[in-house]
Amino acid sequence: MTDDPKPDAPADDKKATPPWGTDADFNPEKAWNLIQALRGDKTTLTAERDGLKQKVDAAEAATLTEAQRLERERDDAVKNGTTTATELAKARAALKYGLAEDDLDLLGSGTPDEIAARAERLAARLSTAPQADPLLGKPKESLPRGGGDPDTEVDETDPAKLAAAIPRSGW
Numbered sequence: 001m002t003d004d005p006k007p008d009a010p011a012d013d014k015k016a017t018p019p020w021g022t023d024a025d026f027n028p029e030k031a032w033n034l035i036q037a038l039r040g041d042k043t044t045l046t047a048e049r050d051g052l053k054q055k056v057d058a059a060e061a062a063t064l065t066e067a068q069r070l071e072r073e074r075d076d077a078v079k080n081g082t083t084t085a086t087e088l089a090k091a092r093a094a095l096k097y098g099l100a101e102d103d104l105d106l107l108g109s110g111t112p113d114e115i116a117a118r119a120e121r122l123a124a125r126l127s128t129a130p131q132a133d134p135l136l137g138k139p140k141e142s143l144p145r146g147g148g149d150p151d152t153e154v155d156e157t158d159p160a161k162l163a164a165a166i167p168r169s170g171w
Helices: 028-097 101-107 112-128 159-164
Strands: none
8 A cells, every 4th residue: 555645636737626526517506406416415425323322332331230230140159158258157166166146257258167166265264264353443332221111110300390300508
């Protein structure tokens, strides 16, 4: 191939002759009709091209979206299966080694064997740990607790009556 940018251009640099021949042969009405017809063809073909492009894009999007949806569903199913298996392994280990529900998060994740091994170690540590006094660190009262026996009658609490009951000396 040649590097000529316009292969249809004449080889010489002289003025090219128009497609209608000489200027004397030029028919403006015929040229205008040709221009209008070409513009109409261009509009029709552009609209047809745009419509086909939209259909192709929609088909690609539907196919791509379906593939992405299926991939996402697969990933979610794998994740849910892994999470469920881990939770089941934790529950079995807690039941086997007598761990409380609060201790389940200490078991972490991994294979059922790894979880069971951690549960066994945790249960061993909890059984050998000294039992903490629930009141440890809380101050102890040195005064006797207030309040009376609910079966006894309530003493007089009216200040005027209490004042009248005080013996008076004649000072």
